[in-house]
Amino acid sequence: MSTQADPAQPAEAAGPVRGRVDQAVVTAPHAATAGPVALTTAGLTLGFGTRTILSDVCVDVRRGAVTALIGPTGSGKTTLLRTFNRMNDRVSGYHRKGDVLLDGRSIWHPGVEVMELRRRIGMLFQRPNPFPMSIMENVVAGARAHRLVGKAGMKDVAEKHLTAVGLWGAVKDRLKDSPFRLSGGQQQLLCLARALAVTPEVLLLDEPTSSLDPAATQAIEELVRTLVPDITVIIVTHNLAQALRVADRTIFLNQGRMVENGETRQLFEHPAEEETAHYVAGRFG
Amino acid sequence: MASAPLARSVGEAVAPSPRRPAPMLRAVVRRADVVRWLGRTGAVIPLAALVFILVVLLIESLPAIRYNGLHFFTTTVWNEGVSYNALPVHSGGVYHMSGAAFGALPEIVGTLLTSLIALIVAVPVSIGAALTIVERLPRRLASLVGIFLELLAGIPSVIVGLFGALTFGPFIAHHITPVIARNVPDVPVLSFFRGQPGSGEGLLTSGLVLGIMIIPIIASTTRDLVRQVPILPREGAIALGMSDAQCARRVTLPWVGPGIVGAVVLGLGRALGETMAVAMTCGVALSTVPGNIYTTMTTIAATMFNYLDTAFLDGTGFAVRTIAELGLVLLVITMVVNIAARWLVRRVSGIALPVGRGV
Ligand SMILES: Nc1ncnc2c1ncn2[C@@H]1O[C@H](COP(=O)(O)OP(=O)(O)OP(=O)(O)O)[C@@H](O)[C@H]1O
Ligand SMILES: [Mg+2]
Numbered sequence: 001m002s003t004q005a006d007p008a009q010p011a012e013a014a015g016p017v018r019g020r021v022d023q024a025v026v027t028a029p030h031a032a033t034a035g036p037v038a039l040t041t042a043g044l045t046l047g048f049g050t051r052t053i054l055s056d057v058c059v060d061v062r063r064g065a066v067t068a069l070i071g072p073t074g075s076g077k078t079t080l081l082r083t084f085n086r087m088n089d090r091v092s093g094y095h096r097k098g099d100v101l102l103d104g105r106s107i108w109h110p111g112v113e114v115m116e117l118r119r120r121i122g123m124l125f126q127r128p129n130p131f132p133m134s135i136m137e138n139v140v141a142g143a144r145a146h147r148l149v150g151k152a153g154m155k156d157v158a159e160k161h162l163t164a165v166g167l168w169g170a171v172k173d174r175l176k177d178s179p180f181r182l183s184g185g186q187q188q189l190l191c192l193a194r195a196l197a198v199t200p201e202v203l204l205l206d207e208p209t210s211s212l213d214p215a216a217t218q219a220i221e222e223l224v225r226t227l228v229p230d231i232t233v234i235i236v237t238h239n240l241a242q243a244l245r246v247a248d249r250t251i252f253l254n255q256g257r258m259v260e261n262g263e264t265r266q267l268f269e270h271p272a273e274e275e276t277a278h279y280v281a282g283r284f285g
Numbered sequence: 286m287a288s289a290p291l292a293r294s295v296g297e298a299v300a301p302s303p304r305r306p307a308p309m310l311r312a313v314v315r316r317a318d319v320v321r322w323l324g325r326t327g328a329v330i331p332l333a334a335l336v337f338i339l340v341v342l343l344i345e346s347l348p349a350i351r352y353n354g355l356h357f358f359t360t361t362v363w364n365e366g367v368s369y370n371a372l373p374v375h376s377g378g379v380y381h382m383s384g385a386a387f388g389a390l391p392e393i394v395g396t397l398l399t400s401l402i403a404l405i406v407a408v409p410v411s412i413g414a415a416l417t418i419v420e421r422l423p424r425r426l427a428s429l430v431g432i433f434l435e436l437l438a439g440i441p442s443v444i445v446g447l448f449g450a451l452t453f454g455p456f457i458a459h460h461i462t463p464v465i466a467r468n469v470p471d472v473p474v475l476s477f478f479r480g481q482p483g484s485g486e487g488l489l490t491s492g493l494v495l496g497i498m499i500i501p502i503i504a505s506t507t508r509d510l511v512r513q514v515p516i517l518p519r520e521g522a523i524a525l526g527m528s529d530a531q532c533a534r535r536v537t538l539p540w541v542g543p544g545i546v547g548a549v550v551l552g553l554g555r556a557l558g559e560t561m562a563v564a565m566t567c568g569v570a571l572s573t574v575p576g577n578i579y580t581t582m583t584t585i586a587a588t589m590f591n592y593l594d595t596a597f598l599d600g601t602g603f604a605v606r607t608i609a610e611l612g613l614v615l616l617v618i619t620m621v622v623n624i625a626a627r628w629l630v631r632r633v634s635g636i637a638l639p640v641g642r643g644v
Contacts, residue, residue: 087524092423118526129521132539141535142525191521198525 038063038202038232039084043098046083048091053079056098057258059251061202064229068247068264069236072279076256077236081204084234085121086114102202119146122200126207128187130179130194135171138179138190142198149197161193165223185216192223196231203227205235209242221246240280244268252276342616346609352379353387353607360388363571363588365595365604373601381603389585389611391574395488396584396618398575399563400556402492403499408549410496411503416533418504419511431508438501446565449494454485454566462489462579480577486568487581494562499552506548510541543630550626557619560586585615 039061047053054076061067069077082088083100086107100107107117119142130138139158143149149157158175162168167189171182179190188208195203205224209217224246227233237243243250243264250264252275260267260276271277350357366374366382373380414434418427462482469478514537522532538545568581569591575582583591589611596604 085524087520115526115528118524123524125517125521125524127517129517131518131522131536132542133535141522142527145525145527145531145535194525 036063037061038103039234040101040104041080041083041098042101044080044083044096044100045098046079046088046094046096048095049093052256054083054256057253057256059258059261061232061234062249063232065248066224066228066233066235066246068243068250069234069253070238070240070243070250070279071253071259072255073238075253077253078206080253081123081206081234081236084202084204085118085123087123089114115146119198120200121202121204122195122198123204124188124192124195124206124208127211128184128191130182130187130190133179134176135179135182135190136175139193139197142194146198148199157197158193161197162190164196164226165189165193166219167193183216185212185219188212188216188220189223192220196227200231202232202234205233207236207238210238217242240268252279254279339613339616342609342613346606346613348379348603349387349606349610352377352381352385352603353610357387357389357610358393359390360386361390361572361574362386362388363391363592365599368598368600379603380601382599382601385599385603387604387607388572389588389614391570391572392583392585392588392611393614393618394574395567395582396557396586396615398488398582399492399495399567399584400553402489402578403495403556404549404553406493406496407500407503407552411500411548411552412507412538412545414500414504415507415511416537418508420529420533420537431505434501434505434508438505442498442559442561443565445494445498446562449490449562449566450486453494454487454490456485457490457493458482458485458579466577466579476577478578480579483568483579483581486566487579488567488575489578491563491567491582491584492578494566495556495559498559498562499556502555503548503552506551507541507545510544510548511537514540546626546630550623553622553626554619557622558586558615560590563587564590585611585618589615 037060039059041057041059044057045052045055057080069081071077079088083096084107088094102117102121105112131141133141136154136158139161140149140154143157144154155175159168159172162171167186170186171177171190174181179187182190188211192208209220212220221242224233224235228248235243235246247264249262250260250267251258252260252267252271252273254275260271260273262272267276268280271280364384364386366385368382371383374383374385418430422430465478466480466482469475471479518536518540519532522536523529527535563584564587567583567587569583569587570581571583571588571592573580573582589608592604593608596608599605
């Protein structure tokens with residue numbers, strides 16, 4: 001919120017990222033869509049208490065691609081996203097049928113360690129959520145928890161990932177500072193660096209730019225394109241233009257059902273389903 | 286205090302008016318004056334009360350301070366002197382019975398040690414309990430446990446003391462401490478845990494009883510603090526693959542770190558000054574510094590309470606002055622601990638939290 005109130009800050013947030021534009025453009029969207037499947041949901045039905053939120057969702061998420069998850073508000077996008085890294089497991093009244101497979105193996109298989117699963121499937125939230133520790137400690141917090149880095153290697157790891165998100169220049173002199181003094185966009189980039197530092201295979205983004213201004217949004221979008229094909233990205237967005245800009249493939253959810261799943265351009269320009277056409281047309285107005 | 290600018294602006298708005306201010310407006314102005322006045326008085330009262338108590342204690346104990354001198358802090362004797370068939374002695378401008386000598390070292394050491402034991406027991410238990418209540422228990426059960434916690438905080442200390450003296454002390458002395466006392470190696474620090482386990486009155490029992498008494502204080506305050514930690518950073522930690530313990534240690538607790546130090550200081554203040562429960566379980570050894578964790582001992586508060594009757598028998602009044610000096614020492618210790626904790630908070634909590642940033 002404060003980001004939008006102060007016009008000086010977003011520019012500062014996006015500044016260091018600007019230099020990456022050319023690089024980002026090289027990896028054009030809609031290019032690499034064919035790849036093996038990373039995540040599969042099989043007849044996934046789930047709800048809280050007596051309510052059913054998702055019904056019989058079957059989707060494939062291609063490895064190394066950016067997949068957008070679109071749909072009206074309350075359609076279950078966040079719920080589906082949070083199922084992938086088992087964040088819903090502890091919500092009271094949660095019940096589920098069906099399965100989610102990561103590399104062909106159920107994420108609820110007894111052999112799957114949930115903390116390791118969450119390391120492999122990272123998440124960026126709708127609003128930035130830094131931890132109450134210094135900027136540098138924030139970046140390496142997850143990596144330290146997973147013993148991917150010792151105390152000695154902290155600075156190097158922090159530099160590597162802050163550079164990757166284009167934040168290094170802005171924070172290199174204030175690594176010991178509070179992350180809460182950064183602008184909203186910078187905080188979100190910091191959280192992205194933190195998620196990348198545990199070397200995830202899949203990254204879940206839940207409306208990562210909804211609290212950011214256009215410049216910071218652009219920075220994040222460009223970054224997302226640089227993550228593929230090393231990382232499989234799923235991004236929830238209400239902004240269809242954003243889906244068109246960043247996503248190779250798109251999934252359309254409506255009222256907890258998967259309506260359509262296909263290549264982004266195809267889905268927007270020649271939707272197979274009436275519902276999709278309706279939503280896409282309505283949203284572009 | 287916040288009412289002051291408001292009241293002033295009301296006053297300015299009224300003053301330039303060419304006509305007489307309406308009666309209602311005048312009433313508002315007057316009421317604002319009253320509020321301002323009340324606010325200022327209220328802000329000053331705590332400070333005034335503290336200064337008043339300090340000054341009174343100081344005046345009461347002045348003769349004792351002069352006669353006991355620095356030996357008061359380094360010696361262990363506790364003797365009001367010969368009280369039968371003896372005339373008061375006048376020395377250094379102070380009347381006292383002949384042979385009177387007071388050293389509060391056992392009391393001071395005892396106070397600090399019992400409180401230390403209480404903290405060692407209570408802090409981890411309280412923080413663990415607070416985290417469990419907030420993050421693990423279903424809502425109904427959590428509020429039930431919370432109610433019991435508050436009930437526990439309200440148990441009169443004389444009851445806790447009775448429990449300690451009759452049940453808890455003898456139990457640990459017969460079943461637990463003998464094993465520890467026999468098997469702990471004779472090395473520095475640990476040798477403090479060797480020796481005769483005694484009968485259940487002494488340092489360990491008092492410290493543990495104090496611990497039990499301050500757990501509800503620290504736990505309920507910490508629970509309220511932990512509840513205020515926003516869900517977003519906590520979920521962020523879980524989504525990174527941190528365990529619950531890591532999330533608590535790295536995110537939840539640091540978020541409210543200064544508040545938790547405050548809660549601990551609150552409990553510590555209670556432990557330092559607690560009288561009845563300690564007096565009933567310490568064994569009242571007025572002139573020995575505890576040599577191991579099982580020996581009988583005393584604290585400042587326990588001595589003040591236990592010794593007051595005897596002190597009144599001293600016709601010169603010097604023994605009572607000495608008790609006032611003990612009280613002064615206790616007050617100073619409590620205040621120093623408080624200030625030190627505040628200083629600690631400012632040193633440790635380097636990370637500014639998002640206050641009013643709305644992100
Ligand atoms: N913990 C919960 N308990 C009960 N119902 C829930 C819970 N979480 C979500 N819901 C319900 O599930 C439905 C889908 O919510 P979800 O957050 O997944 O929607 P969304 O598609 O992300 O919407 P938006 O675009 O507004 O973020 C909503 O009707 C919501 O009320
Ligand atoms: Mg959502």
